[in-house]
Amino acid sequence: MAKLEPYSPTPAARAGRIVMTVTPFVIGIVCVLLSFVPFGRIVGSPLTPAFPLMAIYYWAIVRPEMFPPLAVFAVGVLFDLLSGGEIGLWAFVYTVTYAVVVTQRPVVVNAPFSAFWIGFAVTAAFAGALAWVIVSVIHGLIVPPGPVFWHMAVTVAVFPIFAMLFGRFETRVLSGG
Amino acid sequence: MEPNRTALPFREFSHRISLIFMLTLAAALLLLGRAETYVFDQARQVVTDLAAPLLEIASRPVAATRRIIERTDEYAYVFDENERLRAENARLLEWKEEALRLQARLARYEALLNVQVDQSIEYVSGRVVSDSGGPFIDTVLVNVGREQGARSGLAVIDSDGLAGRIVATGPKASRVLLLTDLNSRIPVVIEPAQYKAILAGDNTSWPRLEYLPVQSAVSPGDRVVTSGDGGLIPAGLPVGLVIQTGSGELRVQTFSDRGRLDFVRVLQYEFPSEVKLQDPPSVLEGPAAEPAAPAGDGPRAAAE
Incomplete structure (x- = not known):
């Protein structure tokens, strides 16, 4: 009778597993830091896209098991700490948005890119509206919706570029192809 | 896009539990964040100080690209x-x-009137290393920290005028609250009639003028400078020009452009608060009485 050998992963498999666990956090942190790099100054505009939202949406649809809720929450908290705004605002908005996207995943998961993009536009609108409502409630006044509208519009506009980059990363690194 | 490969029921279940837990945690953080400000301020400072060097490196190519674009523009219109x-x-x-x-x-x-001339204000120069990073706040990080002499409350100017003031400092970096932020309130004076008002940011590009006297004759194009009231920001720093919106509301177009902030100066202004106290004496005394002249002498002497 064959004896069952205890499974011991090779160092390469172990390294691969570490990469798989750490990758979402690293991507999330890079996206948060990118949000604070003053790209807008090149063209003289204070607008910056919501890079973390792109990462959250992409990974929630394509590989939710790679981007767990803990990573989403951590990304949101880091963003809040760096931004100097309300603590927990983006942590809450991103986690709620992630929850909504994960539940609606079957709608866009195998759809063409245009549907994937429209899905992102709806997600960005939802996240922007939620954040706007929370900030308005916290400050007890109707905050001008213009800045958050443009913020999300820019995010939706540049999303295809980042979706392509994430896609490349996914096929090259994570799929091992 | 490939379908989820790990559709194991257990994995799905743990994912869901984790999601609910994180949602609750995020909601709790949002509520707690407003109460436990000290803890979060400390955490914020640590994260900011750690991120500032990275952001500074990342902002260099951005600044270089901007300079190239500006230079190209200049050649075209030389x-x-x-x-x-x-x-x-x-x-x-x-x-x-x-x-x-x-x-x-x-x-x-000034020589005739023996005027006390304002002391010159020292400053530290620094670079803006980060963007505000969100649509609801207008703050930037500058690479001037406590070690270089920055502290909360100091005014920050760029080559055009007042940009904002420091609200938090770490050893190496500080956060500047820009004039357009929802929380920014700056006491200003509108020249030439010297009307006082508060410049209040409201998350739009043009801050409002609050507490302007009803009768004030302020018109678009008037210059707005800091009033120095409250002693936090020195008086007379250029802020912007009064503009009128379509609805007739008076707002201010700031001289400093938040989309182009690069090199800034942190003014190390110290309000001259050490003023000699002039406590009134507990008993008011009249001038010392002169020796009494013999009665009747005074008027006669005057008449003589």
Whole structure:
């Protein structure tokens, strides 16, 4: 009778597993830091896209098991700490948005890119509206919706570029192809 | 896009539990964040100080690209620019004569009146290393920290005028609250009639003027400078020009452009608060009585 050998992963498999666990956090942190790099100054505009939202949406649809809720929450908290705004605002908005996207995943998961993009536009609108409502409630006044509208519009506009980059990363690194 | 490969029920279940837990945690953080400010302020400072060097490195190529674009623009319009500068130079030379004359006159008056001239304000220069990073806040990080002499409350100016003030400092980096932020309130004076008001940011590009007297005759194009009230920000720093919106509301177009903030100065202004106390004495005394003259002498002497 064959004896069952205890499974011991090779160092390469172990390294691969570490990469798989750490990758979402690293991507999330890079996206948060990118949000604070003053790209807008090149063209003289204070607008910056919501890079973390792109990462959250992409990974929630394509590989939710790679981007767990803990990573989403951590990304949101880091963003809040760096931004100097309300603590927990983006942590809450991103986690709620992630929850909504994960539940609606079957709608866009195998759809063409245009549907994937429209899905992102709806997600960005939802996240922007939620954040706007929370900030308005916290400050007890109707905050001008213009800045958050443009913020999300820019995010939706540049999303295809980042979706392509994430896609490349996914096929090259994570799929091992 | 491939379908989820790990559709194991257990994995799905743990994912869901984790999601619910994180949602609750995020909601709790949102509520707690407003109460436990000290803890979060400390955490924020640590994260900011750690991220500032990275952001500084990342912002260099951005600044370089911007300079290349600006230079290209300048080459394209070099002839027009030259003409414009020639005209401006001629105009400024006239102003220079006028300014020199006024300066001499002012110095004479100050000497006559023994005026206490404002002390010159020292400053530390730094670079803006980060963007605000969100649509609801207008703050930037500068690479001037406590070690370089920055502290909360100090005014920050760029080459055009007041940009904002420091609200948090770490050893190496500080956070600057810009004039357009929802939480920014700056006491200002509107020239030339010297009406006082508060410049209140409201998350739009043009801050509002609050507490302006009803009868004030402020019109678009008037200059707005800091009033120095409250002692936090020195008086007379240029802030912007009054503009009128379509709805007739008066707002301010700031001189400093938050989309182009790069090099800034942190003014190390110290309000002259050490004023000698002039407590009134507990018992008010009249002037010392003169020795009494013999009665009747005074008037007669005066008459003589």
